[in-house]
Amino acid sequence: MSEIFPYTILSENDYGDETLKRFRYQVAYTALVATQMYNGKLPYKEIFCEHHEDILAVNQDDTCHAIQIKTKQLINGPLKIKDPAIMNSLIRFVKLSKKFPQKFSNFIIVSNCPFRDDDSSKSLVNLLNQVKKVEPEELSPRGLKECINDLILESEASIEEVISVLKNTEVQIGPSMDDIDARVINDHVGKLKACEDQSIERIRLIYRLLCEKIFSASSKHLENGLKDYYSLIGGIETLQDEEINNKRITIGTVAFIIDNSLKKHSTINSKVLMNDNPSAGAEGLKSFENFSLQKIEETFCYEIVLMQ
Numbered sequence: 001m002s003e004i005f006p007y008t009i010l011s012e013n014d015y016g017d018e019t020l021k022r023f024r025y026q027v028a029y030t031a032l033v034a035t036q037m038y039n040g041k042l043p044y045k046e047i048f049c050e051h052h053e054d055i056l057a058v059n060q061d062d063t064c065h066a067i068q069i070k071t072k073q074l075i076n077g078p079l080k081i082k083d084p085a086i087m088n089s090l091i092r093f094v095k096l097s098k099k100f101p102q103k104f105s106n107f108i109i110v111s112n113c114p115f116r117d118d119d120s121s122k123s124l125v126n127l128l129n130q131v132k133k134v135e136p137e138e139l140s141p142r143g144l145k146e147c148i149n150d151l152i153l154e155s156e157a158s159i160e161e162v163i164s165v166l167k168n169t170e171v172q173i174g175p176s177m178d179d180i181d182a183r184v185i186n187d188h189v190g191k192l193k194a195c196e197d198q199s200i201e202r203i204r205l206i207y208r209l210l211c212e213k214i215f216s217a218s219s220k221h222l223e224n225g226l227k228d229y230y231s232l233i234g235g236i237e238t239l240q241d242e243e244i245n246n247k248r249i250t251i252g253t254v255a256f257i258i259d260n261s262l263k264k265h266s267t268i269n270s271k272v273l274m275n276d277n278p279s280a281g282a283e284g285l286k287s288f289e290n291f292s293l294q295k296i297e298e299t300f301c302y303e304i305v306l307m308q
Contacts, residue, residue, distance in 0.1 A: 021177060022071040022177070025069070025071050025112065025174075025177050025180055026054055026069045026071075026218075027211050027214050027215050027218065028180045028181055028184055028211065029069050029110060029174055029175075029180065030047070030049060030054075030055055030069075030214045030218075030249075031184055031189075031207060031210045031211050031214055032174075032175075032180075032183075032184045032188055033047060033055060033057065033067070034047060034210060034214065034249050034253075034254050035184070035188045035189055035192065035210070035254065036188065037057075037251060037254070038192070038251050038254040038255065038258075039192055039193075042057070043059055043060060044057045044058060044059060044060075044065070045058055045059070045060055045250070045251065046058050046248055046249065046250040046251070047248075047249050048217075048244070048247045048248055048249070049214055049217040049218040049247050049249065050217075050218040050219075050220075050247065051244065051247045052066065052096060053066040053067055053068055053092070053096070054067055054068050054069045055067035055069070059105065063102075063103060063104065063105040064100075064103055064104050064105070065104070065105065065106040065107070065108060066092075066093060066096055066104055066106075066107045066108070067108045067109075067110060068089040068092070068093075068107075068108070068109045068110070069110045069111070069174070070085045070086070070089065070109060070110070070111040070113070071111065071112050071113070071177060072085070072111060072112065072113040073113075074112075074113055074176075076113075077116075078113060078114045078115055078116040078117075079111055079113055079114070079115045079116065079124070080116050080122040080123070080124070081116075081121070081122055081123060081124040081127060081147055082122065082147070086109065086124055087150070087151075087154070089109050090151055090165070090166075090169070091151060091154045091155045093107040093165050093169060094151060094155035094157045094161060094162055094165045095155050095157075097161060097164065097165050098155070098157055098161060104168070105168065106168050106169075106170070107165060107168055107169040107170070108169070108170055108171070108172060109124075109169070109170075109171050109172070110171075110172045110173075110174045111171070111172075111173060111174060112173075112174055112175065112176050112177050112180075113173075114173055115171045115173070119141075120141065120143075121141045121142070121143020121144050121146070121147070122143070124171060125171060126144070127139070127144050127147060127166065128166060128169055128170065128171070130144065131163055131166045131167055132167055136148055136159060136163060148162060148163070148166075181207070184207060185200075185203055185204055185207050189203050189206055189207050189210075190203045192258070194258050194259075194262065195258075195262075198262065202261060202262060205261050206257060206258055206261045206262075209257050209261060210254065210257055213249065213253065213257065214249065216246070217246060217247045217248070217249060218247070220243060220246075220247075
């Protein structure tokens with residue numbers, strides 16, 4: 001019998017890789033949303049990563065869509081209304097609506113896993129359908145009313161506030177966790193007009209750089225040199241403005257990544273992947289950026305050379 005080494009067998013109790021797989025799904029799905037925003041299939045002018053929600057999407061009229069991304073092993077069955085992940089998402093939606101009245105026009109829960117869809121009190125789909133048609137006291141079965149009461153209690157909101165959010169909530173089924181990368185590359189990035197005649201290697205490059213930008217935007221990342229400078233000139237308010245700005249993905253951000261990736265010799269660094277729209281607190285910093293940011297960011301440069 002051959003010797004057994006720890007690097008030859010899978011761990012049964014280290015779940016870090018599973019956690020990262022789920023976060024990679026979120027990043028990949030955000031790339032899907034960003035691509036659809038870029039090609040006009042979604043009505044957003046920009047999105048924010050890990051800002052109040054997994055994705056905070058801003059419409060042309062400045063109202064927002066709050067998007068929660070949930071992953072679950074399919075073997076454990078469809079998502080039910082009382083699953084902690086679902087209830088917590090609904091509670092967050094209600095609290096957001098209370099904190100920012102009239103600013104959210106839609107709330108979306110996306111998952112790789114189907115949602116239970118029947119006439120039972122365990123079905124979120126059933127609840128969302130009924131609140132659009134009947135008064136709360138007419139909800140059936142009774143378990144749906146109990147769910148409403150739980151939301152009122154946990155969110156410290158009125159029944160009117162809870163019902164208003166539920167009326168504007170929808171569920172969507174995303175790609176599976178195992179094929180989301182291929183789906184986004186083939187069905188979305190690869191279908192862009194700019195990518196029609198491009199090799200699969202270039203399309204994958206665009207997708208990878210977009211995911212890297214989204215990961216950076218999701219991770220509260222700000223270069224140390226910039227962080228110190230913003231703190232010095234503007235205090236905490238200016239620093240917070242720039243942290244928020246760094247979470248932003250605009251149509252221009254996606255366009256820049258695509259355009260530069262399609263060049264024969266593409267050089268893309270963290271400066272050019274920074275947002276094309278400076279935040280309010282950073283508007284006066286262009287001269288500083290032009291003067292010294294290149295030195296700060298040389299360490300974070302991607303050099304990509306593709307052969308035709």
